[in-house]
Amino acid sequence: MAGSERPAKLTLAAIAREAGVSAPTVSKVVNGREDVAAETRAKVLTALERSGYKSPLQRKNIAWRRPVVEMVLDSLNSAYGVEVLNGVLEHAAASDVEVLLNVTGVQGASPLSPEQRAQRIIDEGRCGMIVVTSAFSSAQLEPFLRRDIPIVVIDPLNPPQADVVSVGASNWAGGKAATAHLLGLGHRRIAFLGGPEAAECNQARLHGYMAALMAEGVPVEEDYILSGTFRPEHGVAGMKALLRLEKRPTAIFAASDSIALGVLAEARRQQIRIPEDMSVVGFDGTYQAEESVPPLTSVSQPLQEMGRAALRFVLRQMRGDTLDSRRVELATHLVVRESTAPCAGEAASAH
Template sequence: MRPKSRRTTLADVAQAAGVSIATVSKVVNGRGDVAPQTRTRVQQLLHQHHYLAPVFRHTGAVQSPTIEVQFQGGLKSYVAETLEGIVDAAAEQGASVVISKASHAPHWARDLVSAGRRAVIAVTSVYTTAHLNELARSGLPLVVLDPLHLPDSRVNSVGATNFAGGLAATRHLLSLGHRRVAYLGGPAMAVCNQARMHGYRAAMEAAGARVPAAYVLPGEFTYEAGLLGATALLGLPEPPTAIFAGNDEIAVGVIETARTRGLRIPEDLSVVGFDDTSLAQIASPPLTTVRQPLREMGGAALRTALRLAGGEKVESHHIELATELVVRTSTAPPGEAASAHG
């Protein structure tokens, strides 16, 4: 029996044609903003490669899927990078995405169905039981990226190995010789924050390092929370020599607070972030952080949404992608200045 060949993707056709995936997607979807010669070449290659665009049923008609992507709050680095992953994956799959701020007005889910949406991807958005009930009534599947709360059993989600990331970040600081290590996190009840904090605690306990109650501070995943949290931590009678921040924005706030107090990074204070957004690379000094594969997470969410929209069953309600410690120059062994500061 002949093995089943791999289905041709938009990326295959784009490479053969020497154009972008987005251009091939425009041809597949009948968009007009493609040069005639390019359109002809792409159409020929689509035929030669026996390309079959994904199709979905909606009110009896066959059409390419449109996925609603909702986010809450500002368009920060974390959100922007996950959205980029979603958009890239949609182009490769021949799907369309509509990006909007989360809105839970009356009948919002029904309105999405009327507008032709086939699924919803939520980024940093919170959905209550009432919202989930409305989605269920409308028949719209929901995929949540890096859920803040334990998702309902009806919800599919994509995240990262937050506990392992917290463990790796703290072990790195301990390996440098730090013992006074604090955790400055996000919302106390957020699932990702709890996992990162438990990873921190596990590493500290395994090393026999003391964790005073004042060394663990919840907050928000914002730069401003980093400023305030670092002020509290560095004002303690025995301040930490290292701070593990719940995300890169918090970490950058910590660095700024340290600078205003005359402390040097990393000579007087080591700082580790989480996410590895563009902020980590442009921080001064560049930030040691735990990399979340944000673009890959966005791509996984998009592919999961397409499968659900097509009526397929998925193997798991939750997908976790691996995190990785990225060591830059914001961490170093505790120095004499740090000891004197304590």
């Protein structure tokens, strides 16, 4: 068996000679180690490419019948995340790919640094990662890019680096459609309960809301715009704040279905009838929108298709395909249900 190992050793030694470095240095580069100077790393990578040498990650993926993709979620309590996951799993089954789920919000779990997580992906031979979480900033994605790990971010809160593939929905158009629907029902006092103020998707939905108001000559009221989180608690707190205003809104556009569910819950506590006294529109189009009481009018994102697209892009990067675009934006559409109705007039919102 000694003779069968000789070519691998000679190949590694030849790469070291060509790059003008030691064999241990070559080993560090192919294993994703960080303690190598950038110039030296570039020489080694060039020599590796010329030789056709396969890294441990590439060898493991070839050896395994089924590629493994890691998917990172904040929580499985999010209907948004579960819908995206269903899309990923559906395409994975059709493509003979395994999906490893990593839930960052699990209590008691020991958190890994981005460097550790990236190195673990290399060490365990996974072929890429799909990120559906607010826990990864652009800076935290850098260790994955440095190791050439295929990565796709779904609807990132902040714009990722230009070389990161992202999949999202037409947030601006969705925000405009939601607000235009309420304007068409005669509402003029329309509030916006948004998610994190700095989040890119939230800003796009807010700007769509403002564009619809301005197109109808309706002034944008500062008191009607409240930022927070994409969670029901923000819907509850936002509803309480809006009801304290001298001129209550007659309608609310909530920037997520979760926020809208909080609004509906607080409306029941305050004995405000939806939609007779106030109309509510959500955003996401999750199964929760269909099952709420009353069923929620919502801007539907193609969440499962976003998951399918994300996995397709990971696999294309793994194969080395050239990507036409690194930003994919899928269309949204408004689904009208029973939480919106024609405006009942000034009296209904003032009592």
